[in-house]
Amino acid sequence: MNEIARGQLRQTTYEAIKAMIVTGQLTPGRRLTELELVEQLQVSRTPVREALNRLERDGLVIERPRTGFAVVHFDEAMLRNVFDIRVVLDEHATRLAMARITDDEVDVLRGLVAECERLAAHDPTPRGRLQEMQTGLEIHRSIARYSGNPMLADMLNGLLEKCQVYVWMELTQLNDWQQARDEHHAIVEAIAARDVQKACDEARQHINQSRDGILKMMNLQRDFRDLYKQKSEDVGV
Secondary structure (H helix, E strand, O other): OOHHHHHHHHHHHHHHHHHHHHOOOOOOOOEEOHHHHHHHHOOOHHHHHHHHHHHHHHOOEEEEOOOEEEEOOOOHHHHHHHHHHHHHHHHHHHHHHHOOOOHHHHHHHHHHHHHHHHHHHHOOOHHHHHHHHHHHHHHHHHHHHHOOOHHHHHHHHHHHHHHHHHHHHHHHHOOOHHHHHHHHHHHHHHHHOOOHHHHHHHHHHHHHHHHHHHHHHHHHHHHHHHHHHHHHHHHHO
């Protein structure tokens, strides 16, 4: 196998494991063994090991002494921490990008918005939904790259990696796909109009609404768990 093929195998293995984490097929806290993933993905141990190390850097898995890797617990505290930083960086990246963005780059952003619409219309499968989510996040990554600040773009990209599990929860469990498409369209069109304040306002509102929706869902899930626990205890009494 040549170096290009090995690189492609590493990337597809990484993407496959990440997709299983993001979509909940690999649940929070679950122990990940190389052998299990090798058998499931039908690859050798090397790309699996490299993928797990990369996912640890992304903040999606954690390495535990003597037991290997496990999926990170995506709780309310992590959600607040990630989104509090993300809203600041995303708005700052939008403001910087507005000072230097070209018409060609605006066309790229519009193309990503159009791709989300195409996927929604023609590919409602889980794979298509995952691709739509990734395309939506690519809008934010592209804006960060257009800011002209590579360090800012790297920091925001790292946060977006951590956000994916929460975003998938919001989109699938709250069915907020159309709202996300509308908000991305509003951000991009404000950028196209060179309306700095509106673009920043739309970006900030988009992220805050996403955070609030996920928090509401997590609180409801916690309330249902508490109610179930209380009823079980009452029956036991």
